[in-house]
Amino acid sequence: MNALSADQIDVPGWRLTRGALKGTFATDGFSAGARFLQDVAKAADEANHHPDALVTYPSVEFTLVTHDADDTVTDKDVALARRINDIAGALSIKHAD
Numbered sequence: 001m002n003a004l005s006a007d008q009i010d011v012p013g014w015r016l017t018r019g020a021l022k023g024t025f026a027t028d029g030f031s032a033g034a035r036f037l038q039d040v041a042k043a044a045d046e047a048n049h050h051p052d053a054l055v056t057y058p059s060v061e062f063t064l065v066t067h068d069a070d071d072t073v074t075d076k077d078v079a080l081a082r083r084i085n086d087i088a089g090a091l092s093i094k095h096a097d
């Protein structure tokens, strides 16, 4: 797995922040965030690739790096970020910023 450069990373609503791929979603409620995380956790287990997640009252923030590639951003992170966007869309959850 090779580390991607900033111009190789193009996932709507996600940004390269301090070397990690970060996406924040407006869930408008803590239990809505927990529900969103439940679906993301299932997808992460299926992919055997897992984000860090911060669940707050109004939002959920995911941070993705590939630990097996020295905590750099790889295609695995981009693929999971796209999958998380699809899960958010299915739950009518939008990006926060």
Ligand SMILES: C[C@H](O)[C@H](O)[C@H]1CNC2=NC(N)=NC(=O)C2=N1
Pocket (backbone or CB within 6 Å): 048, 049, 050, 051, 064, 065, 066, 067, 068, 069
């Ligand atoms: C042993 C297991 O396959 C590995 O630890 C998987 C699990 N989930 C993972 N998640 C992330 N983000 N990066 C990894 O390198 C990774 N590796």
